[in-house]
Amino acid sequence: xxxxxxxxxxxxxxxxxxxxxxxxxxxxxxxxxxxxxxxxxxxxxxxxxxxxxxxxxxxxxxxxxxxxxxxxxxxxxxxxxxxxxxxxxxxxxxxxxxxxxxxxxxxxxxxxxxxxxxxxxxxxxxxxxxxxxxxxxxxxxxxxxxxxxxxxxxxxxxxxxxxxxxxxxxxxxxxxxxxxxxxxxxxxxxxxxxxxxxxxxxxxxxxxxxxxxxxxxxxxxxxxxxxxxxxxxxxxxxxxxxxxxxxxxxxxxxxxxxxxxxxxxxxxxxxxxxxxxxxxxxxxxxxxxxxxxxxxxxxxxxxxxxxxxxxxxxxxxxxxxxxxxxxxxxxxxxxxxxxxxxxxxxxxxxxxxxxxxxxxxxxxxxxxxxxxxxxxxxxxxxxxxxxxxxxxxxxxxxxxxxxxxxxxxxxxxxxxxxxxxxxxxxxxxxxxxxxxxxxxxxxxxxx
Amino acid sequence: xxxxxxxxxxxxxxxxxxxxxxxxxxxxxxxxxxxxxxxxxxxxxxxxxxxxxxxxxxxxxxxxxxxxxxxxxxxxxxxxxxxxxxxxxxxxxxxxxxxxxxxxxxxxxxxxxxxxxxxxxxxxxxxxxxxxxxxxxxxxxxxxxxxxxxxxxxxxxxxxxxxxxxxxxxxxxxxxxxxxxxxxxxxxxxxxxxxxxxxxxxxxxxxxxxxxxxxxxxxxxxxxxxxxxxxxxxxxxxxxxxxx
Numbered sequence: 234x235x236x237x238x239x240x241x242x243x244x245x246x247x248x249x250x251x252x253x254x255x256x257x258x259x260x261x262x263x264x265x266x267x268x269x270x271x272x273x274x275x276x277x278x279x280x281x282x283x284x285x286x287x288x289x290x291x292x293x294x295x296x297x298x299x300x301x302x303x304x305x306x307x308x309x310x311x312x313x314x315x316x317x318x319x320x321x322x323x324x325x326x327x328x329x330x331x332x333x334x335x336x337x338x339x340x341x342x343x344x345x346x347x348x349x350x351x352x353x354x355x356x357x358x359x360x361x362x363x364x365x366x367x368x369x370x371x372x373x374x375x376x377x378x379x380x381x382x383x384x385x386x387x388x389x390x391x392x393x394x395x396x397x398x399x400x401x402x403x404x405x406x407x408x409x410x411x412x413x414x415x416x417x418x419x420x421x422x423x424x425x426x427x428x429x430x431x432x433x434x435x436x437x438x439x440x441x442x443x444x445x446x447x448x449x450x451x452x453x454x455x456x457x458x459x460x461x462x463x464x465x466x467x468x469x470x471x472x473x474x475x476x477x478x479x480x481x482x483x484x485x486x487x488x489x490x491x492x493x494x495x496x497x498x499x500x501x502x503x504x505x506x507x508x509x510x511x512x513x514x515x516x517x518x519x520x521x522x523x524x525x526x527x528x529x530x531x532x533x534x535x536x537x538x539x540x541x542x543x544x545x546x547x548x549x550x551x552x553x554x555x556x557x558x559x560x561x562x563x564x565x566x567x568x569x570x571x572x573x574x575x576x577x578x579x580x581x582x583x584x585x586x587x588x589x590x591x592x593x594x595x596x597x598x599x600x601x602x603x604x605x606x607x608x609x610x611x612x613x614x615x616x617x618x619x620x621x622x623x624x625x626x627x628x629x630x631x632x633x634x635x636x637x638x639x640x641x642x643x644x645x646x647x648x649x650x651x652x653x654x655x656x657x658x659x660x661x662x663x664x665x666x667x668x669x670x671x672x673x674x675x676x677x678x679x680x
Numbered sequence: 681x682x683x684x685x686x687x688x689x690x691x692x693x694x695x696x697x698x699x700x701x702x703x704x705x706x707x708x709x710x711x712x713x714x715x716x717x718x719x720x721x722x723x724x725x726x727x728x729x730x731x732x733x734x735x736x737x738x739x740x741x742x743x744x745x746x747x748x749x750x751x752x753x754x755x756x757x758x759x760x761x762x763x764x765x766x767x768x769x770x771x772x773x774x775x776x777x778x779x780x781x782x783x784x785x786x787x788x789x790x791x792x793x794x795x796x797x798x799x800x801x802x803x804x805x806x807x808x809x810x811x812x813x814x815x816x817x818x819x820x821x822x823x824x825x826x827x828x829x830x831x832x833x834x835x836x837x838x839x840x841x842x843x844x845x846x847x848x849x850x851x852x853x854x855x856x857x858x859x860x861x862x863x864x865x866x867x868x869x870x871x872x873x874x875x876x877x878x879x880x881x882x883x884x885x886x887x888x889x890x891x892x893x894x895x896x897x898x899x900x901x902x903x904x905x906x907x908x909x910x911x912x913x914x915x916x917x918x919x920x921x922x923x924x
Contacts, residue, residue: 235774237870256869258690259716295866298723323727 242290244274244281245536246633247543248605250666252283256292260313264371264401267291269665271397272314272341276348277546278633279666280396288664291401293343299323300404307409308366313343313402318530320409325522326477329409330467332364336578337530342405348630349394349591353443353465353526356583360591361407362393369404373658377403391653394588396629398668399657414473417443417525419465422515423508427458427561431597434581437464443525449504450577450601451497453568458561460579461511468519478521485533492540495604500574539604545633547616548600550582550593555623560597566619567601570612574601589650592628600631610634617643629667640671647672682759683891684708684752686737686796687766689720691865692815695884696763701728703888708752708759710737711766739766739788742795749799753807761891762800763813764793767833769867775829782829789833794840801844801853809852813891814841818859818899821908825923845896854894858887861904874924876903 237256241249254271257263264270270291271281283290293314301310307329309320317331318338324330335350344350349362358364367381368389380389392399424430430446437444441464448460529535536544551559560579578600585594603609613634620627626643627635641647651673654661661674683700687693688709697707701724709717709724709732717734724732737748752759768785775782797812804810819827820834838857845855862868862877878901890898899905911924 235870238872240872256866258694258866295869298719299726300719300722302726 237289239286242283243543244271244276244278246277246279246545246605247536247539247541248633250279250282251286253287253289254292255289256295258295260291260293260296260401260403261371261377264291264403265375267401268663269397270313270343270401272344273316273339275337275340275344276630277544278629278631279670280348280629280632280668281344282666284664284666284669293341296403297341301406307411308406309409310367310404310406311342312404313341315342315405316340317342317345322480324409325412325415328411328413328415330412330415330522331361332408332410333358333361334526336527338527339530342407343397343402346393346402346405347395347397349586349588350630351582351586351593353445353580355593356438356444356581357442359584360394360586360588360593362390362586362588362591365393365405365407367406368392368402370400370402372400373660373662381406387653388657390587391589391650391657394586394591395650395653396590396665396668398654398663398665398672400663412467414468414470415478415522416468416473416519417465417522418468418472418518419463419520419525420515420517421461421463421511423459423511424462425459426456427564428557430458430460430462430579431557431560431581433462434579434597437462438581442466445578445580447507448564448577448579448599449508450564450567450574451501451504452508453565457568458564459508460577461508463525465520465525473519478523480523481521481531483531483533486535486537489537489541490539492542492604492606495539497571539602542605544602544604545609545613546600546602546631547613548592548598548628548631549616549620549625550596550598550628551620551623551625552594552596555596555625559623559625560599563599563616563619563623566615570615571608574603577601589646589653590629590644592626592630594626596625598628600628605633614639629671632667632671635671637671681761682706682708682757683761683763684710684735684759685763685765686710686739687764687815689713689716691765691867692860692863692880692883692887693763693765694720695880696765696887697724698727699881699884699888701730701732704728704730706730707732709734710748712736712738739768739792739796740784742792745796745799748796749803752800753803758807759804759810761811761813762804763815763887763891764796765815767793767815767817769830771871772826772828772830785830786833789830790836793837797840797844801848804853805848805851809854811854811856811891811894812844813856813858813887815858815860816841818861818904818908821859822911822914822919824911824919842897849896854896856887856890856895857897858890859897859899859904859908861899861901861907863900876901876907878904 237253242252243249268288296312296314298312334352345361349360351360443465446462580598582593617639621642683705688697721732767789816838817834819831820838841857883900886900
């Protein structure tokens with residue numbers, strides 16, 4: 234196998250790092266020399282980027298076969314590069330949907346496991362890893378093994394949410410869920426402030442399998458945290474259209490916006506418009522699942538909106554113990570820092586993910602986009618200081634700028650994960666730019 | 681409909697098998713690695729409703745071709761389409777550095793592929809006709825620096841396929857020569873994609889339509905027809921200067 238060419242590699246945040254990327258239909262063979270597997274590159278930060286220019290990554294997207302699907306139990310085995318949108322295209326018309334989905338369906342099974350993704354149904358369904366029954370992996374030693382909740386459980390729970398650092402994920406087996414129809418019954422309403430928002434999420438939780446909200450993060454004072462609360466459930470056949478919901482045509486953002494297009498004024502205008510676009514105080518009805526789950530998938534490469542310098546996302550969870558006021562204080566800090574974002578999403582999390590580094594835990598999760606500018610590092614540091622004080626943590630899949638000392642303070646499970654890496658990859662052959670930044674370095678580099 | 685594809689588990693062959701599976705074809709997957717073919721068969725069984733079977737066939741072992749043809753046409757069930765996507769590939773640098781590998785490539789892509797087509801021709805005509813769809817390449821249209829040796833094998837193949845179509849179409853044997861431009865597959869994964877690089881899915885849909893219509897020659901993605909029209913008409917002194 235010849236060495237792939239050195240070229241800039243980027244993920245969804247668009248900033249690029251030099252490295253080498255191999256692509257192959259056969260992950261088992263091609264992962265021999267790779268430091269990390271990566272899928273469709275939808276993580277925002279540097280978790281799928283090369284640690285050094287000499288690093289070789291394995292892109293899994295050519296390994297996209299369904300190896301088994303049981304129409305009775307919903308159990309599906311797929312190669313790690315199989316994309317969620319392909320699974321839905323094939324199996325939704327037959328009444329099946331992923332047990333958990335992130336806000337885009339352009340993700341691979343391997344990525345969904347490595348990030349232990351969560352979605353609008355987290356308060357009911359937990360993370361994706363809770364629905365995985367088995368993984369086939371190639372460890373750093375070259376050994377190919379299977380693991381699951383009942384087999385090599387230590388490896389399994391270190392791999393779920395383990396950012397690809399415990400081995401190359403080759404195959405994933407998980408349980409799809411039956412849906413009564415492919416349509417969604419949705420209720421949405423304008424919410425005047427952050428307190429009503431959190432109350433709305435809490436009150437909707439028991440009866441609604443899917444909840445989330447969008448917050449206007451530029452308005453302060455009495456309107457702080459106002460926004461649109463959405464809740465949904467799968468529509469019953471009696472209320473849904475008989476036809477299959479057409480996937481919307483995908484428009485492509487044809488060019489990078491210039492950096493000045495994103496300024497306090499345009500962000501403010503967008504936030505106000507988005508809030509008032511929801512003219513009626515409350516709307517209800519049957520909607521397409523594509524718009525409900527994946528509003529941003531309608532525009533390919535929407536990330537170019539942030540200009541060539543790219544962007545990052547900041548997502549944290551503020552734990553229940555921090556109390557009701559934590560979310561308000563977070564937003565007050567955000568408004569003060571001026572880190573306004575087009576898109577700020579709020580969601581209440583259910584039980585803590587079982588993966589060693591899984592992101593969610595009971596509390597309120599807030600996610601927002603931040604363009605990469607000179608001030609971004611300072612904003613992230615200040616937000617992190619707040620999150621640490623409140624006992625919260627950040628989501629590695631979104632992170633670009635968190636300092637290692639800050640990460641250590643918010644992640645009590647870090648020592649256990651470092652220990653798992655020592656066990657499954659003693660020479661630390663597997664690494665990413667993010668792992669080099671935040672996690673324990675390889676033994677030889679340790680002082 | 682029954683469609684057999686040599687090279688069905690990878691790249692454009694995989695994409696084409698999926699397109700045909702989803703519209704209900706019965707499929708026969710041919711290739712070197714039976715275990716890999718079985719994994720593709722599982723994938724295609726989830727995607728389609730037709731039967732999927734596998735047969736080992738190695739383009740480098742022409743001695744095995746008679747048995748392959750016999751297995752393909754066994755049981756008296758009509759084979760509607762035989763598609764050959766498999767071929768060797770090497771960059772010009774790799775092949776210039778290794779003349780033995782160059783000969784192997786030329787043998788597999790031209791001599792052996794033609795032998796397989798000849799045996800398939802006889803069997804298809806014997807059952808009253810059918811479609812033979814073979815992947816050549818735009819690399820065979822003009823002697824170009826980066827694909828001289830690979831292109832030579834494909835030039836010979838394109839030439840043969842054109843004559844095959846002229847001679848036997850009236851008798852019921854439809855020959856389709858597919859000339860892909862640069863398509864993003866495992867074969868081209870190490871190369872820098874040029875402008876107009878295509879995706880295997882789009883290529884597969886276009887090839888599937890060509891099989892339905894019996895189009896004797898297609899460039900895919902379609903834009904390559906225009907690109908190659910220009911390149912075929914460039915004077916030699918220009919070709920000598922450019923590196924494309």
